[in-house]
Amino acid sequence: MAAVEAAAARRHPDICPLCERPIPPEAKSSRHHLTPRLKGGTHKGTVRLHQVCHSAIHARFSEAEIATRLADVESLRSDPEMAAFITWIRDKPPTFHAPTRMTRERRQTKRERNR
Template sequence: MNDGNTCDLCMRSPITTTVHHLVPKQHGGADGPVADLCSACHRQVHALFTNQELAAFYHTVERLRDHPDMYKYLKWVKKQDPEKRITTRKANRRKR
């Protein structure tokens, strides 16, 4: 976690962030590690991954960043004005 004004995924600042439980609360992460995410990145994480996927593997900022779809998204979102609301497109969930 950082100062609360920088997104831990896209690193845009200053920006309002929300707390993202890296392990979803329903999977035992209520008291676990968290990350400060801007609303755009937070929506994208939950559009790309199920809570089960987040709990099983994508439970660190590094693993989230390394996923090819998230990497592509982060490359794009870093260029966006942090003061403008970003409407993310619904991610295509791949069948695993």
């Protein structure tokens, strides 16, 4: 059964709803909870994203921010920071992956909160 699913995925790979590039079986990918689990989103739905796209979301935004203003794909796509990321990633190959670091502003906010 797994071989049949893999063959079907190669013929019709999933499309990342964030960057709109195909997600072939060999690409790193993960499920993104539209409402973070920590904010009550355990059963509220997920979307499959490239891992680099998923990491970009969590590198830029807190769980609270995702839950309150970015809990759907269109809100994420229209955010200026994510729009810049999408423009950058759009011409990369579907299997492209790069380590993603938390933004400087987000690191600073976390440091201040933990003091």
